[in-house]
Amino acid sequence: FEFDLGLAPEFAVDVTKKAIIQYKVVADMKMIDNQVKSIRKQYGKLISKDTVTKNDEITGTFVSDERELSNKTTFAIEVIKGKKQLSAIIGAMVGDTVVLKTKGLFKDDHDNEKYLGVSHEDAHGLDIEVSIKIKEVNTREMAELDQDLFDKLFGEGVITSEEQLKERIKADAEKQFEQQSDQKLLNDVVESLIENTKFDLPSDFLRRWIQISGEKEMTEEEAKEEFDRSEKGLRYQLIEGKLRAENNLQVTFEELKDHSKNMIKTQMAQFGQMNPTEEEVEAIVARIMGNEEEVKRLSEQLNTNKMLIFFKENAKLKTKEITYEKFMKEAYA
Template sequence: MNINRTDVDALNAVLSLEIKQEDYKEKVEKILKDYRKTANVPGFRKGHVPAGLINKKYRVPVMVDEINKMIQEKLNSYIQEEKLELLGNPLPKEQEDIDWENAKDFNFEFEIGLAPEFDVDLKGKKITSYEIKVDDKTINDQIDRIREQYGKLVNKDEVAEGDEITGVFRNDDEDINVDATFKTDRIKGKTNMKKLVGSKPGDVLKLKTQNLFENDQDLNNLLKIDQEKVDEGINVPLEFEITEVNTREKAEMTQEFFDKLFGPDAIKSEDELKERLREDASKQFAQQTDQKLLTDVTESLIENTKFDLPADFLKRWIANNGEQEMTAEEAEEEYNRSEKGLRYQLIEGNLIKNNEDLQLKFEDLQEYARTMIRQQMAQYGHTGATDEEVDQVVARIMSNQDEVKKMSEQLQNEKMLDFFKENVSLKKKEVSYEKFIEEAYGA
């Protein structure tokens, strides 16, 4: 069997396979002989079916199957031997109907899309690397929220700002009749707040759905209004009958309170609580800023690393290799949706190929799994696990392909992030959490 490559351009080529009778004849004849020994054909004893009958009935399907196997094996071995970096898989070219009954020699052609060659410049435009400052206000606000969460409800006779109100929203035309509990800080506008403040259980207030809550999503969450109507900006009158008013007294900063939060004697003072919350917040914020940095570097690399793709080939490949065949228009839409992801895969692959520290090794995964298992055990209070116990769990995880794939992706992301921090031009910026959310997400 011969295989030849013809380059169309730098990104497209055609592989031509020439298969002669001597390439498949011996295998086909052996299979047909085995069929003759086992075939059950009415009118003939097992093993005594005439060779001509077996040949007539099975020769073509056996030959087609064997030739297809040979094609796949030859393509795979050629791609490996030539170290071709393909995008998608070889795509058979259309050809006239094959005369399987009479032909002895065959020719097949496959289109292939080749990965582009390019360099990655990491020292381009500087990218902002955020560091969220955990200031005293952030910590004090968090302590206030925690104290409210662990505090107790105290019933009241009249609504004041900051209180928690329970009541029934009604509108017969819209089939609204729901109990709801919310704090006054979720209400939008001075007019609505003026109606609430000073009201008492038993009072029935006249309100409207429009501009009732700071977040319109509360119309769905609290009033159970269909999301579609919320999105359309529903504006209907409401009656709200107040049934209960409560204020939440904050928990006292006692040892009992500290123990509820972190366990017996882990925290013994307000200063220790603040320090613990500051450490936890720093870790949480670091995860958010790391994710933002990874996203920004990824977008920058995609935008500034220029290379062409075999787009036409990929669209045809997408159209013919899904669970269902796509039209040309559907394939183009799918290609457009996935192009940025494909570009980053190629960029990431280029970086991994050219930087040994980014390449995952089996030992790296094992150590990563050990660290992960020890952390999980510690969360459940099992801090004294032996190496043997940990390694037994690691062995079970490493035998699960899905778990190995998941860990590989996580570890690769961590390696990429560390690599970017060391090699990308960064502009460090210290901000508050609120400023980070505003700048990073436009909120």
């Protein structure tokens, strides 16, 4: 018999070797004020008009024979960027058809996809002529920031002032931002560990294994290309496995059950079931634990959470406070 062995390498992992930026993303006053404005618009009154002015909303159908395009939509005048296009639309009346160039039409090219109905790929730099037949013109009278609005948003008496409303908006927004900054932190720590944890993989063995382990045997060149694509993933599997073993980061069955219970209670609360019985929750947990795919998904969630907590507590981190707008530009440039 002949055996082909690939031995796991010996190495040490140092999560403090290189400082990683931990972003604290904050909601600034501009964002909060825009959110207040959006809420007031959403809960305000629509007033029908005949003629378009700069603060209105238009409902109509964009048409282009060149692209065989016909898309009914509603948009606010404030999303229009082009001066010539604005000039053509403002003053138009219900029933009119207005011809527009799409180049520079909207402030954001992605709005070509949203309002014209073109593909995401075509939306960037779209340069065609379209027409829109105006079906409705409405202006939105913004809702007053009063107790009636606060109660509609959050329940009776929960919020009692504009100041409290802004504080709640800020807290809710920053809670959502934390999920994104956590994911960024996790990605950056993983990349740093792969780059700074030096060890040799049994490359020849792994290429041979890749070559013969699939349903269809690969050529040497195909196996080499597949190894090159997966090398980072293989390295991190070994690094993560070592960290889990040395720091007792495995997920237990009881942790999985508790995580499932908390998830179920949260979901039931969202649908108004605030106080489910223990029997109801246990019955749903039992069904989840009997579903192999669901158990795998929840285990992966818990494993990721454990690694994130470990990195937050042990890695060398440098906190940077930043607005969401700047975070998106800096973190994903």
